[in-house]
Amino acid sequence: MDLDAAWTAFDSVAARDRGVRIVDQFAADPDRLSRLTVEAAGLTIDLSKQSWTREGMEAALGLAHGAEIEAARARLFGGEAVNFTEGRAVLHAALRARPGADYRALGEPVSREVKAVRKAMADYARAVRSGDEAGATGKPFRTVVHVGIGGSDLGPRLVWDALAPRTPDIEVRFVANIDRAEMDQTLTGLDPETTLVIVVSKTFTTQETLANAELARRWLAAALPVDGLDRHFIGVTAAPQLAERFACGRTFAFRDWVGGRYSLWSAVGLSCAIGLGPELFQRMLDGAADMDAHFRDAPLERNAPVLMAAAEIWNVNGLGRSARTVAPYAHRLRRLAAFLQQLEMESNGKRIRDDGSPVPRQTCPVVFGEPGTNGQHAFFQQLHQGPETVPADFVVVARDEEDRPQPALWANALAQAEALMMGKSLKAARDELIAAGHAPAEADRLAPHKTFPGNRPSTAILMERLTPETLGALIALYEHKVFVEGVIWRINSFDQWGVELGKAMARTILGEIESGQSRPHDPSTTALIDRLSE
Numbered sequence: 001m002d003l004d005a006a007w008t009a010f011d012s013v014a015a016r017d018r019g020v021r022i023v024d025q026f027a028a029d030p031d032r033l034s035r036l037t038v039e040a041a042g043l044t045i046d047l048s049k050q051s052w053t054r055e056g057m058e059a060a061l062g063l064a065h066g067a068e069i070e071a072a073r074a075r076l077f078g079g080e081a082v083n084f085t086e087g088r089a090v091l092h093a094a095l096r097a098r099p100g101a102d103y104r105a106l107g108e109p110v111s112r113e114v115k116a117v118r119k120a121m122a123d124y125a126r127a128v129r130s131g132d133e134a135g136a137t138g139k140p141f142r143t144v145v146h147v148g149i150g151g152s153d154l155g156p157r158l159v160w161d162a163l164a165p166r167t168p169d170i171e172v173r174f175v176a177n178i179d180r181a182e183m184d185q186t187l188t189g190l191d192p193e194t195t196l197v198i199v200v201s202k203t204f205t206t207q208e209t210l211a212n213a214e215l216a217r218r219w220l221a222a223a224l225p226v227d228g229l230d231r232h233f234i235g236v237t238a239a240p241q242l243a244e245r246f247a248c249g250r251t252f253a254f255r256d257w258v259g260g261r262y263s264l265w266s267a268v269g270l271s272c273a274i275g276l277g278p279e280l281f282q283r284m285l286d287g288a289a290d291m292d293a294h295f296r297d298a299p300l301e302r303n304a305p306v307l308m309a310a311a312e313i314w315n316v317n318g319l320g321r322s323a324r325t326v327a328p329y330a331h332r333l334r335r336l337a338a339f340l341q342q343l344e345m346e347s348n349g350k351r352i353r354d355d356g357s358p359v360p361r362q363t364c365p366v367v368f369g370e371p372g373t374n375g376q377h378a379f380f381q382q383l384h385q386g387p388e389t390v391p392a393d394f395v396v397v398a399r400d401e402e403d404r405p406q407p408a409l410w411a412n413a414l415a416q417a418e419a420l421m422m423g424k425s426l427k428a429a430r431d432e433l434i435a436a437g438h439a440p441a442e443a444d445r446l447a448p449h450k451t452f453p454g455n456r457p458s459t460a461i462l463m464e465r466l467t468p469e470t471l472g473a474l475i476a477l478y479e480h481k482v483f484v485e486g487v488i489w490r491i492n493s494f495d496q497w498g499v500e501l502g503k504a505m506a507r508t509i510l511g512e513i514e515s516g517q518s519r520p521h522d523p524s525t526t527a528l529i530d531r532l533s534e
């Protein structure tokens with residue numbers, strides 16, 4: 001069945017199944033739980049609380065077949081130009097491949113270079129950690145200030161928060177925002193003599209990062225001898241010739257086949273390799289490589305990224321759901337939603353297909369979230385009783401870093417998922433009110449407010465512990481899910497032209513503000529420029 005025919009079949013099953021109750025599906029289909037629970041690279045992924053019937057799930061998987069996911073996947077891992085608007089390969093998997101891999105980008109072998117950069121990173125990280133690589137005055141580095149934004153920030157931040165020791169030998173701090181407040185706050189209490197600044201920018205043209213790099217360099221230069229200043233200033237980029245202008249003491253490079261939001265596995269992860277140690281960083285790569293192997297080898301109906309993409313498409317295109325929430329029940333995963341916002345929305349927030357025609361349907365949902373249980377006390381009200389259904393991903397970690405079980409977290413995550421699915425009927429709400437001593441009229445008045453429609457879907461992702469391996473696997477799981485969705489929607493998940501227009505206009509407006517000569521804008525923008533420039 002081709003993709004168009006698969007969409008037709010999908011639409012008709014979705015129209016038929018729109019009203020089904022999730023909970024009824026367990027009885028209707030006794031294999032549902034086992035069929036929709038997948039073990040992959042140390043993660044357990046349970047998609048049985050999704051809104052689909054068995055036929056719905058098969059129709060969604062039919063899209064993966066119709067889109068020839070296996071062939072697309074082979075093109076991805078084969079280093080073909082799957083980033084078809086920029087003519088680039090997309091090979092983040094090559095960055096975490098096990099020894100012996102032979103990846104090629106547009107036919108050019110890359111694995112040897114990957115290995116060499118990985119070794120250079122590990123050697124440098126070890127030298128910084130041991131003090132062999134020290135600052136201008138001979139003191140060992142105690143802090144890394146990682147300067148970067150978007151994909152050059154969010155992944156390393158997530159990883160550091162997730163895996164940092166409680167009292168690190170070398171602390172990693174991050175600066176992304178062009179607002180001076182972040183740099184000021186980050187540098188507060190730091191000693192330039194023991195601070196290593198790592199400027200991370202794929203393009204080395206990003207306004208925020210260059211401005212912050214300049215600030216950090218000035219801060220270092222004000223306190224350190226000129227001779228040796230460059231030891232404190234390291235570049236990570238795919239444009240080493242531009243980094244040279246900043247006189248970085250050392251530059252670690254990566255290639256244009258590494259997308260910004262897929263780059264944490266490359267030298268972009270250098271700060272984490274230093275702060276966590278290269279061995280731990282390598283373990284994260286290994287976990288991601290295990291998920292790559294699962295994605296490459298598992299049959300589609302047992303393939304976690306494929307099933308998660310199918311569930312998303314069922315929700316978005318089958319049932320018209322335009323948002324999804326991510327609730328990691330682990331404080332250390334508190335940056336997961338921020339990371340996924342970029343990964344998913346910058347990758348798939350698009351509407352034009354490979355042939356230039358518009359996608360005739362919705363694509364990426366709005367992705368948002370907070371760590372559980374915090375989110376429960378904020379926006380979960382709307383998830384339970386708002387008029388719209390918002391599917392949820394619950395990420396649950398069984399044991400913490402001290403090997404302590406976390407039953408209160410499990411209970412909350414499982415209760416939320418069950419409550420979203422089961423809801424509470426008007427009658428049950430009324431009976432409870434009567435049992436609590438309310439008069440019948442009062443129970444009638446209050447019961448509608450205490451009713452939960454239920455039938456709201458979720459996916460559970462469980463891991464025994466949050467380790468470098470499971471973190472790597474979790475991130476890679478979402479990366480591949482995004483890829484599968486992009487192939488089904490026939491969009492390019494690997495460009496981001498949508499961020500360019502605003503960037504160019506900001507440059508224009510800044511020039512106008514600085515020169516005091518503003519060109520005509522719409523009346524609102526003109527008035528706001530004038531108001532701010534008063």
Ligand SMILES: O=P(O)(O)OC[C@H]1O[C@](O)(CO)[C@@H](O)[C@@H]1O
Binds near residue numbers: 152
């Ligand atoms: O690494 P760079 O080139 O500084 O870009 C930072 C981020 O900016 C973006 O291009 C979006 O503006 C992201 O895709 C990227 O991760």
